[in-house]
Amino acid sequence: MALRIGIVGAGSIGCYIGAALQMGGAEVCFLGRPRMAKELAECGLHISDLRGLKHSIDAQHVRFYTEFSALPEQDIVIITVKSGDTASVAEQLAPLISTNTTVISLQNGVANATILRQALPSSKVLAGMIAFNVLQMGEGRFHAGTDGAVMVEAVAEVTELGAALAVSGTPFEAQADMRSVLWSKLLLNLNNPINALSGLPLKAELSQRAYRRCLGLLQREALAAITAAEIPLQRLTAVPASMLPFILALPDFLFTRLAQPMLAIDPMARSSMWEDLERGRKTEVEWLNGEVLSLAFDHGLTAPANARLKALVHSAEEGGRRDYSGAELWTLISKA
């Protein structure tokens, strides 16, 4: 029998992963907003990646639901809403989900699996992480603009998931220490607010030293807190996590040579936080920079640059959005 997978939060990641899993033989149901249901019903679902993957699912083969109560029973439910929506979707899933269903969070931030576990105490909840970027291109098209793997807590239930993803060439890793994976990813996600406030695609932004210096500063604060908390880090990029601030501060001509794999990004790709600001939605800044502040506080440290950047993002959410140059951001977040 095909693996039954429910995607809760059919946006950029949900539609991409759901389509990849359906391509791999899984029976996928999507749960999302009426506007996405309409788009996919009119255009079908199309995924592509940097390496030349192109796969389409006809509209009549996309099982899309807009009501939780309509979602059929699943073997695995993958949560792909933004972090601020996790608690509310968990509450809606709680009366519907069977104890045999495995729930996987494929979200950024470090707290989502814990929130899900609290709301769904009789389900098996697994932390997961998705390392690559997905951009919504409209008309049912979702493009993976960077390389990277899907990582999920190593338990027997995820073996079939990995096999289904392999068909689309999506790398999958079962990981023993997801806390370490999530903090290592969070370190990279500290670029999300910088990217969102730059107004530039990721590649153009990361090609400028002034923005990279800002990221390095945020990461130094995070690394101090992570070290104090004794959280081991994983190497998710070509460069070890502890070296990132140093490499990011290199002049452009050296960075583009030495850190070439870090710039292997589709020229159109943007961070998920940019998409949030663009759509006038609340961002995940509390779940990223906010987590750095909490971890630092818990260990008697401070993270002033993360606090200032968080405040800038909140001001952008509240109507004060504009594009900042790297030099402007540096002045604003590094001031004594």
Ligand SMILES: NC(=O)C1=CN([C@@H]2O[C@H](COP(=O)(O)OP(=O)(O)OC[C@H]3O[C@@H](n4cnc5c(N)ncnc54)[C@H](OP(=O)(O)O)[C@@H]3O)[C@@H](O)[C@H]2O)C=CC1
């Ligand atoms: N995009 C990317 O490249 C990457 C994203 N991530 C992470 O993956 C997670 C998902 O991100 P992303 O796919 O970009 O997010 P999206 O906003 O594109 O997708 C989430 C979707 O879920 C919908 N949704 C929220 N609540 C409900 C609900 N109660 N019922 C039905 N639908 C709902 C949202 O609608 P609405 O907007 O109307 O609320 C939205 O369409 C985040 O944690 C993100 O940080 C990780 C790696 C890369």
Ligand SMILES: CC(C)(CO)C(=O)C(=O)O
């Ligand atoms: C892939 C990455 C790191 C950058 O786009 C991301 O996680 C996001 O956009 O949220």
